[in-house]
Structures are given as C-alpha cells and as structure tokens.
Amino acid sequence: MKKILYLTNLYYVAKGRNYYDEDLYITEKLKDHFDVVLCHPQNAEAFEDYVDLIVFRNTGGVNSFKEVYDNFKQRVTNKKLNIFNDFVGKADMCGKDYLLELDKIGYPVIPTIDNKNDLQLLPNCDKFVIKPKDGCDSIGLEFLTKEELLKRDLDDGLMLIQPAIDFKYELSFYFINDQFQYAMYAPNKEERWRLEKYEPTAKEIEFAKKFINWNDIKKGIQRVDACKTKEDELLLVELEDLNPYLSILELDDDTRDNFINNLIVQLNKA
Ligand SMILES: Nc1ncnc2c1ncn2[C@@H]1O[C@H](COP(=O)(O)OP(=O)(O)O)[C@@H](O)[C@H]1O
Ligand SMILES: [Mg+2]
Known part of the structure; x- marks a missing residue:
C-alpha cells in the first residue's frame, strides 16, 4: 500500500x-x-x-x-x-491578488481593485467591501459606505476593494483535479456554512470550470466559491486552491461515496 x-x-x-x-x-x-x-x-x-x-x-x-x-x-x-494539492496554484494559496488579474482579463469575478485611485473601474455603488489580500475566514473583512471608504487609508496595497454585492445566495463548486464533483449552496445568507446540495446547470458548471482551467493545478481538490446576484449572474468570490473545507458530512450518501471513490483513484495516481 x-x-x-x-x-x-x-x-x-x-x-x-x-x-x-x-x-x-x-x-x-x-x-x-x-x-x-x-x-x-x-x-x-x-x-x-x-x-x-x-x-x-x-x-x-x-x-x-x-x-x-x-x-x-x-x-x-x-x-x-x-x-x-500541488503547490503550483495561482489562486488563494498565493493570496487574493489573482482576483485583480482575473478581473482585468475579463473573467466573471466580483469587480476588484486594490487602490482607491481606481474607483472608476468599479460599478457605481455606495457600499463597499474591503478585505486583506492574505486573509481567510473573513478576518479583516469590512463593509464600508463610500464616505467611509474615501476616508480610509488603504495606500499600502494590502487590501482589496470591491462593491458590496447584494447577492441572493452563495454557492460552491468542488473539484478533484479538473473533474467537477458536486455543488453546495447556502440558502440562508446569515449562515454561510449551513450548506445544502445544489444542482447546477451545465452552464454553471462551465462557469466554475473556467477558473479551474485557468489555475491549471494537475493534482488537488479545489473549491470555486461564487455568489448569485439578484440578476441571476454568477460572480467568483474566491478560488480556494490550498485546503478547501468540503462540507463532506452535509452531503447525501451517494454523492459522498462517489467523491471518496474518486479521491482514492486520484490519490493512487498521484
Ligand atoms: N464583495 C462582496 N460583497 C458582498 N459580500 C462579500 C464580498 N466579498 C466577500 N463577501 C462575504 O464575505 C465572505 C468571505 O469573503 P471571502 O472573499 O470568501 O474571503 P475569505 O478568504 O475570508 O473566505 C464571503 O463568503 C461573502 O459572504
Ligand atoms: Mg471565503
């Protein structure tokens, strides 16, 4: 063995x-x-x-x-x-700078800047989110009004600035290598980690796959976190490519067994 x-x-x-x-x-x-x-x-x-x-x-x-x-x-x-996971990822394992890059090259991510001088690049809005580039578990994440944002000293380039998205719900897509496994969503906005099974459309899986293809990790488990806007558009929140929590115990037996079997196959090949 x-x-x-x-x-x-x-x-x-x-x-x-x-x-x-x-x-x-x-x-x-x-x-x-x-x-x-x-x-x-x-x-x-x-x-x-x-x-x-x-x-x-x-x-x-x-x-x-x-x-x-x-x-x-x-x-x-x-x-x-x-x-x-292979340590060759370009996403969360290197900090959140990749969101700036993905935004620049036109991927469907929450619009992101790291400098107040670029505010004109964000859609017009009056509520913003700032979060540390090296953050996790919402540590250091704040919601600010435009007035508060303009007063805040963010010149060190260590924070991302995004419009606060008033999304319907958040959802996550889980992959082993480049293979889609399952999706989950948080029906209650107040409980980010009370997840239920989500049945994505082919187009939604394609959305998630786009980021997996971009990242190009050959071996590993990744989680694509997205939000569904009021206009039913999907936007990337985060690509967790180091150690994504899988909510595996919230899954139905078949999906969970299937995931474990696929994982065993891929660990054997790795
Ligand atoms: N631009 C945004 N608009 C609205 N909510 C956001 C925004 N960015 C983050 N959030 C909320 O904060 C949570 C944590 O943000 P995330 O970018 O995933 O950072 P972390 O690395 O801390 O998980 C998200 O799951 C979402 O609920
Ligand atoms: Mg997150």
Whole structure:
C-alpha cells in the first residue's frame, strides 16, 4: 500500500465548521486503501521523507503558522515532495491578488481593485467591501459606505476593494483535479456554512470550470466559491486552491461515496 502523510489541524476552530469531523471521516475511508498517518504541519518534517504522498487538508489559515508553512513550502520545492494539492496554484494559496488579474482579463469575478485611485473601474455603488489580500475566514473583512471608504487609508496595497454585492445566495463548486464533483449552496445568507446540495446547470458548471482551467493545478481538490446576484449572474468570490473545507458530512450518501471513490483513484495516481 502507498503511504500517505495527511496534514491537518484537528483542533482548528472555524466558524460553523468542524474540521476534525471531516478529516476523521476522510481518513477513516482512506485507511482501507493506503497506510495513512495524520499530523499537524508543524510535525511534518519528521515523517515526510518516509511517505509516497503528502495530503494537505484542513489546516486552517496558514497565517496562524506562517513560519512552519513557509519552511514546509521550501522543502516541498527543494526535496520535490509529492504533494496533493500541488503547490503550483495561482489562486488563494498565493493570496487574493489573482482576483485583480482575473478581473482585468475579463473573467466573471466580483469587480476588484486594490487602490482607491481606481474607483472608476468599479460599478457605481455606495457600499463597499474591503478585505486583506492574505486573509481567510473573513478576518479583516469590512463593509464600508463610500464616505467611509474615501476616508480610509488603504495606500499600502494590502487590501482589496470591491462593491458590496447584494447577492441572493452563495454557492460552491468542488473539484478533484479538473473533474467537477458536486455543488453546495447556502440558502440562508446569515449562515454561510449551513450548506445544502445544489444542482447546477451545465452552464454553471462551465462557469466554475473556467477558473479551474485557468489555475491549471494537475493534482488537488479545489473549491470555486461564487455568489448569485439578484440578476441571476454568477460572480467568483474566491478560488480556494490550498485546503478547501468540503462540507463532506452535509452531503447525501451517494454523492459522498462517489467523491471518496474518486479521491482514492486520484490519490493512487498521484
Ligand atoms: N464583495 C462582496 N460583497 C458582498 N459580500 C462579500 C464580498 N466579498 C466577500 N463577501 C462575504 O464575505 C465572505 C468571505 O469573503 P471571502 O472573499 O470568501 O474571503 P475569505 O478568504 O475570508 O473566505 C464571503 O463568503 C461573502 O459572504
Ligand atoms: Mg471565503
């Protein structure tokens, strides 16, 4: 059997999600197909030379263990460690700058700037969102009126500025490599992480796939987060390409089994 080092933080406290539940479930399923060992990224170095594959999962925001993460990334490159997700993504794993780029090249993302001098590039509106480029879990995200925005010092270029979208709901598309697996949505805007199964149209899957194709990660699990506007348009909120939470325990049995089976196949190939 292939040996897998499964990196997670079982004790990470995330709003509305139990990371440990998901990782206990997944590793319970993997154990019949791989020799699996679980650890926090902080302890990875002692084991990483002895496994066939490292799976990077629900570790939480890497800012909380930045030095450990940077050293790990360095070793992945230097020692050519076999890792899933591949650390070659251009999206969230590198911070939120990619939203500026995708906006510039005309992809359907929430219009995004990082400098108040560019306000004319955003649609006319009077409510805005600012969020740190290296943020996660809504840390540092604020809703501002135009007046508040104009007063705010944002000259350091560390924040993104977007119109506040009054969306109908948020939805997420989950992929293994470039294969669409399932979609979920948050019917209640106040409860971002109480998700239900969503049946996307072919066109909606195509929307999500566009970002997966752009990112071009060969091995890994990605989550495309989008919002559905009042005009029924889909806009990208975030492309989570490092360690997306999967809400796997909220799925129906068939979808979940199918996902796990596909994951086992792809981990075997990786
Ligand atoms: N431009 C926006 N307009 C309205 N709501 C937003 C906007 N950007 C983010 N949000 C809300 O904040 C949440 C977190 O934002 P997101 O960009 O996903 O950052 P994080 O990396 O913190 O998850 C989103 O799920 C959404 O509910
Ligand atoms: Mg998010």
